[in-house]
Amino acid sequence: MDRSEQLFEEAKKVLPGGVNSPVRAFRAVGMAPRFITRADGAYLWDEDGRKYLDYVGSWGPMILGHNHPVIREAVEKAVKDGLSFGAPTAREVEIAELMVELVPGIEMVRMVNSGTEAVMSALRLARGATGRDKLIKFEGCYHGHSDCLLVGAGSSALAGGHPTSAGVPDVVVKDTLTAQFNDLKSVETLLEQNPGQVAAVIVEPVAANMGVVGPAPGFLEGLRTLCDKYGALLIFDEVITGFRLALGGAQAYYGVKADIVTFGKIIGGGMPVGAYCASRELMEQVAPCGAVYQAGTLSGNPVAMAAGLAQLRYLKDHPEIYTQIEDYATLLAGGLREAAERTGAPVHINQVGSLLAPFFTPTDVNTFTDAKGSDVAMYARYFAGMLERGIYLAPAQFEAMFVSAAHTQEDLSRTLEAAGAVLSSLK
Numbered sequence: 001m002d003r004s005e006q007l008f009e010e011a012k013k014v015l016p017g018g019v020n021s022p023v024r025a026f027r028a029v030g031m032a033p034r035f036i037t038r039a040d041g042a043y044l045w046d047e048d049g050r051k052y053l054d055y056v057g058s059w060g061p062m063i064l065g066h067n068h069p070v071i072r073e074a075v076e077k078a079v080k081d082g083l084s085f086g087a088p089t090a091r092e093v094e095i096a097e098l099m100v101e102l103v104p105g106i107e108m109v110r111m112v113n114s115g116t117e118a119v120m121s122a123l124r125l126a127r128g129a130t131g132r133d134k135l136i137k138f139e140g141c142y143h144g145h146s147d148c149l150l151v152g153a154g155s156s157a158l159a160g161g162h163p164t165s166a167g168v169p170d171v172v173v174k175d176t177l178t179a180q181f182n183d184l185k186s187v188e189t190l191l192e193q194n195p196g197q198v199a200a201v202i203v204e205p206v207a208a209n210m211g212v213v214g215p216a217p218g219f220l221e222g223l224r225t226l227c228d229k230y231g232a233l234l235i236f237d238e239v240i241t242g243f244r245l246a247l248g249g250a251q252a253y254y255g256v257k258a259d260i261v262t263f264g265k266i267i268g269g270g271m272p273v274g275a276y277c278a279s280r281e282l283m284e285q286v287a288p289c290g291a292v293y294q295a296g297t298l299s300g301n302p303v304a305m306a307a308g309l310a311q312l313r314y315l316k317d318h319p320e321i322y323t324q325i326e327d328y329a330t331l332l333a334g335g336l337r338e339a340a341e342r343t344g345a346p347v348h349i350n351q352v353g354s355l356l357a358p359f360f361t362p363t364d365v366n367t368f369t370d371a372k373g374s375d376v377a378m379y380a381r382y383f384a385g386m387l388e389r390g391i392y393l394a395p396a397q398f399e400a401m402f403v404s405a406a407h408t409q410e411d412l413s414r415t416l417e418a419a420g421a422v423l424s425s426l427k
């Protein structure tokens with residue numbers, strides 16, 4: 001037993017499944033997780049001293065790579081001034097001003113502590129502002145673990161075989177309607193069947209919790225049109241896509257405006273942060289201005305804001321990063337497709353910007369149904385083979401692979417070499 005395996009045995013006695021978040025338990029790939037001691041640039045090190053090339057990037061926040069000196073220094077400086085004040089700070093104003101400058105259509109920001117909280121609060125705002133209760137989400141999209149969104153949820157809610165969680169009363173999800181990603185008709189049908197009742201349509205503009213599935217041409221535009229027609233608000237959950245597809249997120253990348261936008265991950269630079277943002281008119285309905293209550297002891301935490309502000313400023317000053325990470329992801333996707341063809345492995349690669357995912361299916365993957373057609377046992381074998389060769393991928397099929405600014409051409413070559421070997425062994 002190596003040190004990670006030993007730690008996992010100990011962990012299982014005191015943490016459910018040995019972890020504090022389900023996907024980390026490596027259940028979907030049937031092995032013990034690696035316990036990580038440190039990370040730097042594109043690399044992770046485990047308790048057994050093994051080094052891995054990392055394509056998880058803490059599930060998205062580490063767009064600059066791990067332990068970036070600019071962020072580390074900002075955090076170190078902030079820590080010296082105190083960890084939490086429960087009072088306003090200049091940094092909260094600065095990061096909100098920067099987000100308003102960079103993200104299309106938003107005028108105000110409310111900081112929270114996670115993506116889950118951001119989306120939960122955005123929905124409360126949508127319901128409060130419209131006076132309607134129902135919401136439409138897409139099967140296979142994940143929006144955090146708040147009760148009313150644990151219906152047809154993606155990510156590890158899917159990998160765990162619990163599309164809907166126990167402990168969520170029917171009465172709480174009776175207003176959650178589920179449509180199909182990339183199928184506008186399914187949305188319009190629900191809007192027609194529930195006239196004047198749908199507060200919001202919430203979507204991951206790029207579905208990145210069912211593997212990666214991009215929006216079909218016209219899908220996001222169509223959602224915008226439908227929301228306008230039926231008086232529902234359009235919520236883009238940009239917890240993954242925000243500041244990743246572009247500085248302005250998916251709204252800028254696709255040229256489609258949402259009414260409320262949620263963020264997490266990148267805006268915290270690796271610290272626990274989320275945010276929901278919208279027009280002044282909407283955001284002034286939030287307490288203490290308006291009747292939609294939402295609060296947080298640690299919201300806008302000074303250390304977390306220092307990390308996020310440093311990361312967002314760095315991205316703003318280095319916009320070439322977006323071209324680089326997208327180009328590298330395109331190279332990876334191309335190389336993986338070639339390797340699949342060469343080895344005859346039934347793999348289909350989806351890529352949008354710096355996000356990508358392999359599906360073990362011979363067909364195109366444009367819908368959640370297509371994604372579910374992937375051979376997850378084959379993914380598990382692919383994952384194990386890559387890990388053995390020092391490449392750390394998402395330990396589950398229905399997740400994304402994240403390219404960061406720390407990945408190099410050499411890293412990509414090594415990844416493709418490993419993938420070629422692993423894919424040929426899978427046939």
Ligand code: PMP
Nearest residue numbers: 114115116142143144239240264
């Ligand atoms: N929305 C999306 C699109 C996500 O991918 C996630 C988490 N991966 C969340 C919300 C929830 O964020 P958190 O895990 O920070 O609560």
